[in-house]
Amino acid sequence: MGAATSSMAAKFAFFPPDPPSYSVYSEEAANGKLRMTGVEERENVDVLRVRTRRGNEIVAMYVKNSCASLTVLYSHGNAADLGQIYHLFLQLSLHLGVNIMGYDYSGYGQSSGKASEQETYADIEAAQKCLVEKYGVREEETILYGQSVGSGPTVELATRLPAARAVVLHSPILSGLRVLYPPLNKTFWFDIFKNIDKIPLIDCPVLVIHGTEDEVVDCSHGKQLWELCKDKYEPLWLKGGHHCDLELFPQYLKHLRKFISAVEKLRRPNNNVTEQVNAQQPDGGAMDYNHTADDDKPRQNNNNVRLPRTRLSSDSREKSRPSIDKLKEKSRKSTDRLLKARNSTDQSERARNSFDRLGDIVRSVGLCNVDCLKHPAAEA
Numbered sequence: 001m002g003a004a005t006s007s008m009a010a011k012f013a014f015f016p017p018d019p020p021s022y023s024v025y026s027e028e029a030a031n032g033k034l035r036m037t038g039v040e041e042r043e044n045v046d047v048l049r050v051r052t053r054r055g056n057e058i059v060a061m062y063v064k065n066s067c068a069s070l071t072v073l074y075s076h077g078n079a080a081d082l083g084q085i086y087h088l089f090l091q092l093s094l095h096l097g098v099n100i101m102g103y104d105y106s107g108y109g110q111s112s113g114k115a116s117e118q119e120t121y122a123d124i125e126a127a128q129k130c131l132v133e134k135y136g137v138r139e140e141e142t143i144l145y146g147q148s149v150g151s152g153p154t155v156e157l158a159t160r161l162p163a164a165r166a167v168v169l170h171s172p173i174l175s176g177l178r179v180l181y182p183p184l185n186k187t188f189w190f191d192i193f194k195n196i197d198k199i200p201l202i203d204c205p206v207l208v209i210h211g212t213e214d215e216v217v218d219c220s221h222g223k224q225l226w227e228l229c230k231d232k233y234e235p236l237w238l239k240g241g242h243h244c245d246l247e248l249f250p251q252y253l254k255h256l257r258k259f260i261s262a263v264e265k266l267r268r269p270n271n272n273v274t275e276q277v278n279a280q281q282p283d284g285g286a287m288d289y290n291h292t293a294d295d296d297k298p299r300q301n302n303n304n305v306r307l308p309r310t311r312l313s314s315d316s317r318e319k320s321r322p323s324i325d326k327l328k329e330k331s332r333k334s335t336d337r338l339l340k341a342r343n344s345t346d347q348s349e350r351a352r353n354s355f356d357r358l359g360d361i362v363r364s365v366g367l368c369n370v371d372c373l374k375h376p377a378a379e380a
Contacts, residue, residue: 013149013176013192014115015079016108022083024049024059024110036061039086048134052106052126056113060103060127061086062135063093070165070264071099071137073128073157075120075150077171077244081109088247095253096260098143099135103127105153117152117176117192124153128161139163143260147171148217148243152193159201166233166263167206168256171214171243174221182218199228205266207233207259209252211241233259 023037024047034047044064049057061082072092076085081104093100105120106113113119131137140163146154151172158167176192178184187194199206206229210222219237226235236255238246246252 013078013117014105014107016105016115017079017081017084020083020109021081022086022109036083036086038083042090045090048130050103050126050130052119052122054106054113054119054122056106056111056119056122058103058106058111058113058123058126059109060101060130061089062131063089063100063102065093065097065099068093068097068099070141070143070260071101071131071135072096072143072145072168073124073131073154074100074102075124075144075146075152075154076102076104077148077150083109096256098260099137101127101131120149120153121156124157128157140165143168143263145170148173149193151195152176155193155195155198155202158204159198162203164204165266166204166259167202168259169206169208169222169225170246171210171217172208172222172225173217174224178221179217182220195225196228199225200230202230205231205233205259205263207235207255209236209238209246209255211238211243211246213240214243216243233262 021038024034025037026032027035034049035041036047042063044066046062046064048060048062050060051057059082074089076082082102085102089100089102092098103123103126104111105115105123107115107119111123128142131142132139139161142161142164143166144154144158144161144164145168146152147170151169154167154169155172158164172195173179173193174196175187175194177188178191178196187197206226208222208226208229210217210219212219222235223237226232234255236251238249238251241249
């Protein structure tokens, strides 16, 4: 009975692109390195085949950013595969300054097997294990990112990785049945992706992003999940945003960068220190990472581990320089200001062009079709 119900739920939840948007081949000239067809080859991109504990072989891609200290493990939405979002990953890695590991669920793209809730859990587990074993990415250096259906495996893994640095939920779902039947206020045993019951178990900071005009997964899903978070970060409710166009909003990248900057500065304590810190707090609460308009740095509750501060570089007893040094310094600063003004204009132009490129990629991919949870027949 349970297997039949799970199979029925999978038919409503998963729509892998048919045919897949890419294929994978081995390039003999590059010592057998795997490549994807239909995409631009990059030296900083690895294409991988990863075996899951349930016996499937999934395709994954790893985008390396030489300046990154954190790695995003990205679980994409429905009706998409790596070939469609390849260039999006490249741009996100560049703009956010992170490494990115993306993967196709079983039955998606060139991954073997058939998609199901349990298979996606095995898939993300295999991808995270690959990050650890092949790239040396530690648990505390990992940010879990889940979009729409991808919020299911993301939340599941987050409950089992207590030292994960952070979680990002992009247009997330409360549960599978709650998307199809919004008034549902009870979790049934045959429901899938029960995020509503699992999210209070996540210890790390959680950022929720949702569009207010989402026609597939109502914004109330994101808001309720945010309310249930143990360690809330300032959410991003994109006014006028739909289910598949949030990357087009300038606030999207800006808020993500702010979040990543905040958690990057955070020195995650080990479990014993965490227990001691929470025990000292009157309410036993976790760290507060919320931002205000006037404070771009993560705040902490009393008695918590403080972020490192920059040491003062001057001694209070140091004498002022002779007047001739001041004149030289003034001349040098004047020249520097002129150069900085010119460079600022150039950088602004480059940033604007780069962001426009990201928007073009999102539009060309056709992300409007990425995350439909509703069966096509229901739209007829």
